[in-house]
Amino acid sequence: MPDKLKVGIVGCGAIANIRHIPAFLKLKNQVTLQAVCDKNEELATNTARKYGVPGVYSELSQMLAKEKLDIVDICTPPQIHAPLTLEALAGGCHVVLEKPMALKTTDCDQMIAAAQKHNVKLCIVHNQLFYPPVIKARKLVAKGAIGDFIGMRIFMSDPRDEMIMRKDYWVHKLPGGIIGETGPHPVYKSLAFIGRVKNVDVQASRLLEHPWAPFDLFRIDLEGEKGFSSIVISYTSSRRASTIELLGTEGALNIDLLSMLLIRQGKNQSMKPLSLATSALGNAARIAGGVMGNGLSVLTGRGEFYGHNIIISQFVDSVRSNHQPPITAEEGRETVRVIEMIVEKLKTLGGANT
Template identity: 35%
Template sequence: MEFKTAIIGCGLISQTKYLPIMTCLKNVEVVGICDLNKELLWSVGKKYKIKNLYTDLEQLLKEQKPDIIVVATPTKTHCDIAVKSIEKGAHVLIEKPMALTVEECDKIIETAEKYNRKVGVMHNQIFNPAFLKAIESVKGLQIGKFVGIRILLATSIDDFPSDKNHWTHKLPAGVIDETGPHGIYLALAFLKNVTSLNVRFKKLLDEYPWLIGEDFEVQLEGENGLGSIRFLYGSKTTDTWIEIFGTNGFIKVDLQSRKFLKFSRPNLDAKTILFSELRVIFQSTFNLIKNSLGYLFSLKINPHYNGIIKFIDWISGKSDYPSDAKQGREVVRLMEKINKEILKIKDKKNC
């Protein structure tokens, strides 16, 4: 079956992810794209040879009757676009975060249930091959029972944090509103029923007064363990490391290099340490060869590609989708709490 698909929003994420991937899939026909910026719309349409160009969503829905709508627009528009698309019979894949508020998420979910449509959220790094392997390992008890997770997300200061005119600085809590959902959904892949969270942050670099802080830490408590997420914006490095702890060992994942390492060191005698280090060397070498071949010859190394394929399989009834609307809502719920805590701390510091 070929799915008629339309992409709403022609910005960077559509140009670098959705359009290059979806125009190459045999079971997808991109029947139209939509953006309010006519110049951008025409430029992107020409680049990807898409004939049907729209500045009006409702006209696109009426004329093309798409099976799938991809929402890749500013977050404040997600709810309205998703609801209108679902009402016209489309399944919807929304770029993270799902919406601005829990109330908007609920509206999308209620509409999807009413019209029997499916809604997925592109929490892309869930579909990173190394992260998928970590999930399988934890489910298979390869490191014993899960007890906790620690995540580091570092965004280079030379990226958008140092650009005072970047749109992220206009968000309520600033840059963490943009990268925060990534840390939350990665933690929620393992933590169940998060009941409480704590936030702290530090302002370190006076030369960037538009940043609320450059170092943030979010601590989560779930019924099956604890999680810690560190967001760094003051370093000249971009990195995402995840450590997953079990009763018999732990896993370390580098999302950028797609590296998966499993550690087990039951004691500190010389032989145990030696074999532990040899295993790390072997795993690192294997990762290097496998991922190098993947970058050269396979799209499966790309998290967005895997997420899109998984979404299509889901609406086809072939599999589940780990990042559905309810999971998207939970990420938004926790981000609302984080924002509230950050702004409360900020107000106290300004007093």
């Protein structure tokens, strides 16, 4: 094992520049950012110049041939995850790639087999599992802090002026359309609590006028081995929101992923005015304290709010120490399997690409 692992980035868009590359740069004692690759040569050149990366390529095959890379990080749209991953694995590189792992479970199976064949690691970036309140919530549920786990509710709202209103955005060409890009996040968060999904039910509607996206409001119900998950995803609001409610026999956990807050609720309190007021004041104090603490962490640079730093650091450690990556390819495949189930339901509603 070399002193520093050589890393190549494939795809130089926003997610690479904002999340992945900075995460690797934080590991400068363990890795060297050796090369970047993008079909858009100008984008690749600008990214390389910005971060002082020596190698610039427009084709993965060129990068693999000329650079002795240990890790390839794939940050492209998911339509090309599978072929790029297979090429990198065949080149003997460990691979970390953005969600979703691929568009089909059959592609995932090929990727898993290739990683095993070439004895390299494959990790999927399910970054929101590494948000601090989600990490804490998983520990609390595991130790029975809210009693027996019953199920969960997830709400996500993406501003309508981002993906949904852009006719030429690549997300609209995914199976299921825009849900194929955003959907993996609530799915993998659900799987972390409810286990393997047995049944899926989907409702969808369109509130805005955009013929390239048949639906902009989704209700997805997942029945898992350990409980249920009810997911609502909206692309019609003017603001962003992302919350999780975890329900148990002895209480609940409420998570706000934008403010990175977790509030633990006990059993139903008395409906008497004094009891309700006391509970409300307590929650308000916890929210205010959490927001202030998180704000200070952001200002001082001590906070970890997006999960990429943690998952990439743990992936590098798994390569160096030869242990299981933080998110396995099998976990990535399970998320893709559930997305496929959702897409099949959307087809019956007349709103899924084939």
